[in-house]
Amino acid sequence: MDIPYTVERRPDTGLYNAKIGVWLFLASEVMLFGALFSSYILLRVGANPGTWPHHWLDWRLGGFNTIVLITSSVTNVLAWASLKLNQWDKYRFYQGVTIFCALLFLGVKTYEYVDKFHHYEIVLKDGRIADGHIQPDETTVEKVVVEGHYVKEHAELMDVPPTVVHTKIEIPRSEIVTMQNYGPAHNNFTGLYFTMTGLHVLHIIGGILVIYMLWGPLNGMWKTDPERYTNRVEVAGLFWCFVDLVWIFIFPTLYLL
């Protein structure tokens, strides 16, 4: 039995079924990300003055990724338009660029995550705090080596001026009270950062898998049922644009404000 309304429109909705399905799914996604944004607002507004981190993320990387995602959304829409115009080769090119942009985005995100996991806050017995990136090759069982700087108070780390000079610091392990990287458990900000961007990354991976499958292994449908294939590309594209939309709000929220 054939699946009904994959191409022709249902008389009652005026839409093919997959389209209304994806919009219902996106509606639930709005609530999912909405919950995370409301958590962010609650935690940020509730934080005591001077305890919320600023400029912990590199806005240049975030801005670059924003432009990469915008580009991928455009090429995705252009790919769908190419199918509408029966231009298969153009579709392949544009969707190939979309996949490339998604991989580029993931590459930058991986770099950012690795950077955070190598960034340590080390509290010493004399009360000072060493903050910087660990040097794995030079760190031994006796000493920890970081490229960073010292501060006297934890609050100084909340908004480190960009002019601060980083030097190589060698710390004997016997002098260390606590040592924690800037992973999700570091504080509320990093917890939210990894949760929000992590969920977004999962959406990127899911979206690009679907786009890749339609672009590559499952593209045979273009020969047998081109209109249905075009509709599938459109539905995948709606999801992809939504992923871009979420990032448009994540970027200023986490990277700039």
Added chain:
Amino acid sequence: MSSPQHQVDPREIEDVRRHVRQHKIIALGLVVGTVLTVLASRTDFHNPSINIAIAMAIACVQGFFIVGFFMHLISEKKMIYSVLVITAFFFVVQMGVTVWARSHGNEIHIQP
């Protein structure tokens, strides 16, 4: 893979071409919006609330263009609008609860 696969209505071709031109202009606008967001966040307005308001306003405009044009919501069917009106209602309730939690003396102090 060979093309063409199906007959395309000439009016539809013109319509799609018009959309493509539109999308390219909007994409450029989105990039400019991103640059403006960065500039707004780095400008000293002597009140951080103004930075937040401007950055969020630009993000909302960008969001409108993505949803309206890239996702074709501006020319969608009534059914989709109905779904999104319900979503918008619950989204407002969700954010309203957050705002409510900060008012009515529900002071919370969270140590990061």
